[in-house]
């Protein structure tokens with residue numbers, strides 16, 4: 001740095017003003033010393049600023065979401081535990097089922113139950129307040145603390161409810177008109193919750209379309225897109241570490257301690 005700056009200074013052309021040579025030299029040396037001092041101070045400041053910026057950026061990205069709009073998001077007890085991975089999974093084949101899709105079987109019911117099992121956990125008053133939640137009328141748990149969940153579990157719960165309705169012959173074979181009306185209201189709310197979440201996360205992976213069968217009535221979707229996804233085990237581990245439960249014991253205002261009983 002030092003020698004380079006010096007070279008830079010000395011390679012400057014002299015001014016064309018008429019001056020006594022020695023006076024000009026003296027002035028030039030004085031000027032160049034001041035300029036050098038200024039440039040050096042400037043460079044030191046710039047260096048400190050860049051190092052500080054890198055440190056801040058690295059600490060910001062090391063344990064939070066890579067989302068560019070992370071500033072201003074609400075605090076959550078799970079905010080800093082989430083890990084990410086690049087994932088290229090797609091549900092494109094209509095005949096290939098995952099443990100969660102396809103016509104109902106016992107294995108699927110178990111897979112869904114295992115997935116949603118830790119949905120409800122006990123949050124402390126401090127946690128609710130830090131997350132911006134009101135304690136007014138907040139549901140308390142028998143074990144202590146307040147009933148809480150995180151958004152992704154609410155969305156999974158909604159998906160499972162929609163799935164049950166899709167296969168209502170199996171899951172609600174004898175439902176009354178009143179129950180049917182309740183389900184429509186609930187599931188409409190679920191569709192809205194899922195719409196908001198899907199649009200919030202706005203996956204931009206490219207899909208194209210193909211004619212797998214020249215006589216097909218519809219094109220087939222295809223994609224090789226890879227997305228940044230939450231590493232599910234990071235959320236699952238956290239929810240289980242909070243002793244999350246699907247059917248927690250609650251303090252009801254009039255009935256005393258009871259299970260929620262909805263089976264979520």
Ligand SMILES: *[C@@H]1O[C@H](CO)[C@@H](O)[C@H](O)[C@H]1NC(C)=O
Nearest residue numbers: 168169170171172173174175
């Ligand atoms: C629905 O009703 C049928 C006929 O009354 C009965 O056999 C069946 O057990 C009922 N299913 C459920 C899930 O309640």
Ligand SMILES: *[C@@H]1O[C@H](CO)[C@@H](O)[C@H](O)[C@H]1NC(C)=O
Nearest residue numbers: 121122143240241242243244
């Ligand atoms: C979860 O339950 C275990 C066993 O009952 C207990 O030791 C632990 O403190 C609980 N953890 C939380 C976060 O409540």
